[in-house]
Amino acid sequence: MLRDFRIPEFDAPPVELPASEVDHDTTIVSMGPQHPSTHGVLRLMLKLDGETVVKLVPVIGYLHRGTEKLAESRTYTMVIPYTDRLDYLGSMCMNLGYVRAVEKLLGVEVPERARYLRTAIAELQRLASHLLWLASFSLDLGAATMFIYPFREREDVLDLFEAICGARLTYNYIRFGGVLADMPEGWPQRVEKYLKLQEQRLVEYENVLTGNPVFVARNKGVGRISGEDAVNYGLSGPSLRGSGVDFDLRKHDPCDAYGDIDFKVCTASEGDCFARYRVRMDEMRESIGIVRQCLAKMPEGDVLAKLPRAIKPPAGEAYARVEAPRGIFGAFVVSDGTNQPLRVRFRSPSFVNLSALNQMCAGGKLADVVAVLGSIDIVLGEIDR
Amino acid sequence: MIYPTEMQMTFDDFTTRFEKLATSAEERDGVWHVTATPEKARPLLESARSIFDYPEDLTCADEGETLRVLYRLYSLTQRRVLHVHVTIPRIGGRLPTVSDLWRGLEWHEREAFDLFGVVFDGHPDLRRILTWEGFQGHPLLKDYKVDNEDSSWRIPEQCDMEIVDLLKQA
Numbered sequence: 001m002l003r004d005f006r007i008p009e010f011d012a013p014p015v016e017l018p019a020s021e022v023d024h025d026t027t028i029v030s031m032g033p034q035h036p037s038t039h040g041v042l043r044l045m046l047k048l049d050g051e052t053v054v055k056l057v058p059v060i061g062y063l064h065r066g067t068e069k070l071a072e073s074r075t076y077t078m079v080i081p082y083t084d085r086l087d088y089l090g091s092m093c094m095n096l097g098y099v100r101a102v103e104k105l106l107g108v109e110v111p112e113r114a115r116y117l118r119t120a121i122a123e124l125q126r127l128a129s130h131l132l133w134l135a136s137f138s139l140d141l142g143a144a145t146m147f148i149y150p151f152r153e154r155e156d157v158l159d160l161f162e163a164i165c166g167a168r169l170t171y172n173y174i175r176f177g178g179v180l181a182d183m184p185e186g187w188p189q190r191v192e193k194y195l196k197l198q199e200q201r202l203v204e205y206e207n208v209l210t211g212n213p214v215f216v217a218r219n220k221g222v223g224r225i226s227g228e229d230a231v232n233y234g235l236s237g238p239s240l241r242g243s244g245v246d247f248d249l250r251k252h253d254p255c256d257a258y259g260d261i262d263f264k265v266c267t268a269s270e271g272d273c274f275a276r277y278r279v280r281m282d283e284m285r286e287s288i289g290i291v292r293q294c295l296a297k298m299p300e301g302d303v304l305a306k307l308p309r310a311i312k313p314p315a316g317e318a319y320a321r322v323e324a325p326r327g328i329f330g331a332f333v334v335s336d337g338t339n340q341p342l343r344v345r346f347r348s349p350s351f352v353n354l355s356a357l358n359q360m361c362a363g364g365k366l367a368d369v370v371a372v373l374g375s376i377d378i379v380l381g382e383i384d385r
Numbered sequence: 386m387i388y389p390t391e392m393q394m395t396f397d398d399f400t401t402r403f404e405k406l407a408t409s410a411e412e413r414d415g416v417w418h419v420t421a422t423p424e425k426a427r428p429l430l431e432s433a434r435s436i437f438d439y440p441e442d443l444t445c446a447d448e449g450e451t452l453r454v455l456y457r458l459y460s461l462t463q464r465r466v467l468h469v470h471v472t473i474p475r476i477g478g479r480l481p482t483v484s485d486l487w488r489g490l491e492w493h494e495r496e497a498f499d500l501f502g503v504v505f506d507g508h509p510d511l512r513r514i515l516t517w518e519g520f521q522g523h524p525l526l527k528d529y530k531v532d533n534e535d536s537s538w539r540i541p542e543q544c545d546m547e548i549v550d551l552l553k554q555a
Contacts, residue, residue: 028552030545045545047552055555057548061515068500069524069531104414231461234440234489245461247439252464319416319457319468321441332455334446343446343525347457355492384515 025049031369033062039136040380042354044369051366056358060351063384071344076102076311077176079344083331084170086346087382089132092125092161093324094382095174098344100255101331102176104318106311110256113301114178119257120294121164121173122322123287124191127198128157129325130280130287133377134205137277140374141218146208153201156194163187177305188295195288202284209277219274223360223372226271233356236349237327238283239376242276244269249323261293273375280377312339326350326377348382394436394463403429416466426454426471427481436460437467440487443494445501447527452478452501456490473503475526482508500525510551518544 032043041062047054067086071079083094096118103110110118131150138146158168163184165173173180209215225235230243240247248265250258266282268275315337321330327349334343353376360372399417400410406429408420421429437458446453456469473480482505484491494505495514502523505511513520522529 028549045548045552047555055552057551059548061513061517064515066524069529073531229488231439232488234487247461317446319442328441330442330457332442332444332457342448345442345444345446347442347444351492352489355489359488 026054029366033059039373039378042378042380042383044357044373046366046369048366053361053364053366053369056361056369058354058357060354060380060383063380065385067385068344068346071341073340075339076313076341079341080175081170081172083346084172085381086348086385087324087326087329087350087379088169089129089379090125090325090329091169091171092121092173093322093329094346095171096122096256097320097322097324097329097331098333098346099174099176100322101318101320101333102311102313104320105313105316105333105335106176106307108177108305108307110178111302111305112299113182114303114305115256116294116298117179117183117303118174119261120191120291120298121161121179122256123290123294124157124160126325127284127287127291128154128161130284131157133280133325133374137374137377138209138215140370141215143209143212143215146205149201149205149208153194153198156197160187160191160194163190175304176311177307178303180304182303188298191291191295195291198284199288202281206281210281216274218368218371219277219375220270220272222273222364222368223375224270224272225356225360227269229356229359230271233359234352235327235356236352237323237325237377238276238279239327239353239356241265241267242279243271249321249328253321255320255322257294257297258290260297261290263290263293273371276375276377310339312337321347324349326379326382327353329382346382346385348385350376350378350380351383354378354383394465403432406432416468418468418470420470420472423471423473423478423480426469427483430456430469430483430486433458433467433469434486436463437465438462440489440493441466443490443497445497445503445525447475447501447525449527451475452503454478454480454497454503456483458487476502477504478502479504479506481506484508499523502526512547518547 027048029046029048033041043059045057067082080095083098084091086094131154135147135150162168165171165180225243227243227245230240230245244267246265246267251265263286266279268278313335315335317334319332321328330347332345333341336342361369396412406425410419437460439459439461441459442457444455451472452475454471458467484494494508497503498511499513499515500523
């Protein structure tokens with residue numbers, strides 16, 4: 001058993017424990033921050049009893065860039081690109097959250113066409129994000145083939161984004177009062193072509209994973225969290241709905257065009273990794289339906305409201321939240337009447353979801369930590385901000 | 386009293402219930418805003434706990450003279466948002482923790498401590514969260530110098546001892 005604890009990279013002297021304090025039954029292990037399945041730079045400190053996790057403490061902040069502090073010395077418009085870099089797999093939704101908060105301050109009316117476009121784009125982003133989650137989650141569990149399949153389809157979504165705004169990862173597409181640009185010619189047809197393909201491919205994914213005995217054995221009953229605990233921890237997104245709690249902002253606090261779209265909130269009651277997997281797979285199907293409805297109902301008109309070049313919201317504060325791929329993304333903006341915000345705060349869903357990791361992993365096996373971590377789908381960019 | 390979903394609580398119900406604890410209350414854009422003094426914050430949040438079961442956010446804003454702490458809570462049964470504003474001194478502000486009422490606010494309180502220096506009494510694990518151990522100052526305060534050339538900070542020689550202690554107790 002490992003008795004002393006040291007961190008080689010800092011060259012710290014080994015910690016000498018008095019003989020009476022040496023615990024022969026448990027081990028303390030530092031996992032990360034360079035661990036491949038931590039999806040970035042996350043470190044987990046684990047107390048293990050054999051292979052069983054007694055307690056787990058996440059250590060975060062390795063990717064802290066001080067986005068909230070930076071925003072205080074930039075104009076309102078200059079902050080939008082920073083939000084792209086929070087959850088870099090759901091950049092459109094990050095844009096949307098911040099932009100909606102400032103729009104609330106400005107009291108600007110978003111044109112109808114832009115509202116539908118935003119909804120369609122946010123759902124395409126959800127598809128892209130869930131696809132990448134599916135790929136990395138499968139790889140975490142050792143299914144290397146399934147790592148490649150969803151990446152292939154995600155590429156199509158990125159191509160669609162590139163066609164509409166010129167960028168593939170950090171878009172800066174959603175602007176105060178609307179969106180940067182209207183759809184290019186032939187874009188709706190390309191989207192439909194992609195959606196049709198994606199529908200078939202979803203069936204293929206399910207064929208590979210849902211009935212796979214190894215995949216099921218590694219997921220069912222693993223990382224369980226009850227609905228009550230999930231609410232108490234403030235989990236959101238598929239991590240909350242996987243515990244049977246029916247809470248989706250798209251339904252319960254609809255923004256943009258979600259109020260006019262017909263879709264259902266996907267939930268699963270078991271609260272384990274498999275339930276969270278099921279919720280995301282169902283959500284992808286719903287997203288396809290939402291994008292189709294948006295494109296069919298899209299009215300003609302402008303995509304950007306007329307606003308002065310220099311954005312100067314009146315003094316006050318606004319809080320806006322959107323259902324990002326990982327859960328509730330909140331943006332809190334305080335204005336003092338100048339062209340720079342007094343305070344910008346981002347409530348990131350992964351930050352909260354990660355705080356419940358100990359609850360999900362304690363009592364389970366060390367190998368399952370990787371599965372649970374994959375199933376809550378964290379992005380360190382928005383955790384550390 | 387627990388309100389079932391079909392029994393919607395009105396703003397008047399709410400204000401009568403919290404009259405003694407809140408300094409002021411108003412409804413803005415469908416959100417209930419309540420102001421409380423630091424002493425009354427914990428009793429107010431305790432009694433709000435039965436209705437507002439979902440902890441959404443906890444954050445601060447440096448308003449020059451004072452620091453404002455914002456608790457953002459949501460009710461899954463009422464589908465309603467409550468903002469609780471508490472004003473505390475900018476430097477050395479203290480508040481009782483509410484992380485025992487809502488576990489989800491535990492990390493948010495750590496973040497407020499790290500970036501604003503608010504001390505939450507009774508918090509189980511009040512350590513820095515986004516910056517590193519040994520970091521000096523609280524970056525989101527307005528008088529924090531961003532272009533600080535001073536590099537006197539060091540990672541403590543025996544870092545992680547707090548976490549190891551925490552794990553040992555488990």
